[in-house]
Amino acid sequence: MELPEAALTLLRANRRTTPAGHTYTVPSPSTYPYQWLWDSCFHAIVLAKLEPEAAISELRSLLSRQMPDGMVPHMIFWQPKLTHPYHLLWQEKTGVSGMTQPPMVAYAALEIYRQTKETAFLKELFPSMLAYYRYLIDKRDPHDHHLISIINPDESGEDNSPRFDVALRVKSSISFFGHMYRRHRLVAANRTCAFDPLVCMHERFWVKDVPFNAILIKNLECLAEIAALLEEHEAKEFATTHKELISFTMREFLMAEGVFWSAVGLEHGHLKVATWAHFAPLFAGLYTPEEAKELIRVHFNDPETFRSAFGIRTVSKKEPSYRSAGFWRGPVWFAPHWFIHKGLMDYGFFEEARWLRETSTGLVEKHGFREYFDPESGKAYGAHNFTWGTLVLDMLEP
Numbered sequence: 001m002e003l004p005e006a007a008l009t010l011l012r013a014n015r016r017t018t019p020a021g022h023t024y025t026v027p028s029p030s031t032y033p034y035q036w037l038w039d040s041c042f043h044a045i046v047l048a049k050l051e052p053e054a055a056i057s058e059l060r061s062l063l064s065r066q067m068p069d070g071m072v073p074h075m076i077f078w079q080p081k082l083t084h085p086y087h088l089l090w091q092e093k094t095g096v097s098g099m100t101q102p103p104m105v106a107y108a109a110l111e112i113y114r115q116t117k118e119t120a121f122l123k124e125l126f127p128s129m130l131a132y133y134r135y136l137i138d139k140r141d142p143h144d145h146h147l148i149s150i151i152n153p154d155e156s157g158e159d160n161s162p163r164f165d166v167a168l169r170v171k172s173s174i175s176f177f178g179h180m181y182r183r184h185r186l187v188a189a190n191r192t193c194a195f196d197p198l199v200c201m202h203e204r205f206w207v208k209d210v211p212f213n214a215i216l217i218k219n220l221e222c223l224a225e226i227a228a229l230l231e232e233h234e235a236k237e238f239a240t241t242h243k244e245l246i247s248f249t250m251r252e253f254l255m256a257e258g259v260f261w262s263a264v265g266l267e268h269g270h271l272k273v274a275t276w277a278h279f280a281p282l283f284a285g286l287y288t289p290e291e292a293k294e295l296i297r298v299h300f301n302d303p304e305t306f307r308s309a310f311g312i313r314t315v316s317k318k319e320p321s322y323r324s325a326g327f328w329r330g331p332v333w334f335a336p337h338w339f340i341h342k343g344l345m346d347y348g349f350f351e352e353a354r355w356l357r358e359t360s361t362g363l364v365e366k367h368g369f370r371e372y373f374d375p376e377s378g379k380a381y382g383a384h385n386f387t388w389g390t391l392v393l394d395m396l397e398p
């Protein structure tokens with residue numbers, strides 16, 4: 001079967017229907033049988049070209065469980081399954097999680113528009129989208145520092161990345177389940193103060209994460225474009241202003257030694273763990289062309305740190321926390337590849353973009369749709385029938 005056909009077959013097989021009749025896609029029927037925020041956006045981006053109605057429905061389903069304060073939850077437990085009891089620990093009484101995930105909604109919506117040129121669905125979803133980005137700006141940056149904070153590593157989408165070890169107060173040698181237990185304790189603690197950032201987050205976990213903020217910047221740009229299409233002038237100004245403020249502040253406070261570092265605390269103390277977060281700002285155009293060139297030369301192309309035969313390591317091989325099979329502690333994943341690929345294309349690094357596209361496609365062709373890969377051996381790990389491999393369809397040829 002050709003790749004586009006195999007991808008569509010998988011996305012259809014993983015498709016489920018909500019009680020209200022919207023369809024969404026489970027990332028993997030056996031391992032991840034719920035709806036996740038950034039996964040749904042990835043599905044919508046791929047489906048935009050294949051089945052735009054399903055892409056729109058995916059976003060409708062996602063936004064249908066938005067909280068009254070505007071937060072879009074990172075998980076919706078449409079069909080709780082006891083086969084995955086540890087996932088259920090994230091569930092609130094409302095049937096959703098109390099936290100969010102990288103805010104890719106506006107990007108996905110704009111991508112659907114680009115394919116369909118339809119504005120009716122944009123108009124319908126716009127108030128929810130705007131409320132979500134307003135939530136992030138208002139609630140996750142209560143002191144107007146112009147950097148958005150996450151309240152749990154899971155909000156980054158990179159659940160056990162060593163980028164968060166210091167902020168989470170765990171040793172870099174911690175086990176997978178030890179780490180998960182620590183994150184659950186954090187959820188339980190945040191539950192006691194109803195996840196209200198201003199009230200309780202400062203004492204626990206409050207990280208200004210590089211990929212999350214870079215993704216937000218790109219999405220504010222998309223939101224501004226959507227607002228312009230809909231002639232929502234105030235919203236356009238809101239999105240543009242905050243996009244610029246966060247971009248400026250990221251460069252001002254999160255940059256050192258030519259790359260970006262996530263930060264913790266009021267002093268923006270850098271969390272000095274080298275991860276693919278160095279490359280995420282390419283997606284938001286935060287590096288100057290000269291800086292980007294150095295980034296590619298010094299970091300992207302270095303086999304001793306990031307570049308492996310099977311793609312870009314999520315953590316530098318030189319980090320003591322690096323584990324080639326350790327979930328988000330080193331392996332190759334499709335989502336980071338997709339973000340980096342977009343950035344490389346925007347900056348005109350076509351050779352590197354082509355290589356990333358080819359390694360990604362090669363992994364799917366060899367292993368089918370698996371979750372993550374050992375950068376040293378190329379071995380496939382984790383979930384089966386996992387949807388992120390379908391993103392290679394959106395990694396276009398230079």
Ligand code: GLC
Nearest residue numbers: 027032036038039157158159
């Ligand atoms: C894992 C990933 C997360 C993803 C979820 C569902 O928890 O770390 O990013 O959203 O699976 O695929």
